[in-house]
Amino acid sequence: MADKSDKPEKAKKEQKQEAPAAEAAPAQKKGGKKEKATKPAEGAEAQHGKKQPKIKKAEEKAKDEIKYIVRIANTDLDGTSTVQYALTGIKGIGLRVSKVIARKAGVDPNAIMGYLSAEQVDRIKNVVDNIDTSLPAWMLNRRSDIYTGENRHLLGTDLILGVKEDINLMKKIRCYKGIRHERGQKVRGQRTRSTGRTGATVGVIRKKEAPAAAAAGAGEKKEEKK
Template sequence: MARIAGVNIPTNKRVEIALTYIHGIGPSKAKEITGKLGIAPARRVQDLSDNEVLQIREAIDASYTVEGDLRRQVAMNIKRLMDLACYRGLRHRKGLPVRGQRTHTNARTRKGKAKPIAGKKK
């Protein structure tokens, strides 16, 4: 099993698909990486040589923010908004939708499970 950016890549999958298991690399970036290195996207991870795995690892380290660094960067961006106390920061603080969605109904993912209201019994 190949280990790239601290993630165990599944060996039986195609290289293009296996790279998407890394947080921060989606299908388009995976295609870009395989194209840049000249690796056929249809090849399986188990068929890659150690040298090719090393090339992929170096390409990702050099060009992309992935895994822990990306998670930390996103968390710091949200924290910055919250410290600024701008509208988006306040929405993050209150645990409400940030991008203008309605909250009168719906928004259950951000708000959490509905709280029962006392006095609604017959």
């Protein structure tokens, strides 16, 4: 009889021993899949056989290395815009000329100006400094100069001074365009009947004021007759 009573006590002891072992075992998801390993904290050593999270170092460096102002031909250019549009900030360079300059320098016209290396910027500067020989003759803005007879391309302050000298020359020789410049009127053949009025208007009477002015004039005439 003693043997039968010992059996249930042994079974209870075995159940108690199995319970803590089951709690200590790692929990598993449905379908038998194990939980994903947690990512190591920053500064922790990489564990062998586990993939580490990729850090976008290239993007961080690019953000820090961008130049917001690039100086070419004594002009501050916008570093956040593309090369072809940034070069148009120089007076005397348009979109077509800027594309030619970028291709002559071996730079992508659609690249961001602030991300260019120092070598690429120097190449653009050299092309801009020697722009007379870099562009074809038909693209230059100063062909057959009056004083030298050469084909030139003026930029920046040189272009502003060149335009002023041309206007002064036209005023000196008293040509039609020079006289129009002196009077401050339109030069290129635009109509001036309804626009371009710079001085005081003469001979303009409003419709409402016209009858009152006519009545006043008639009264003055009657008084003179008397």
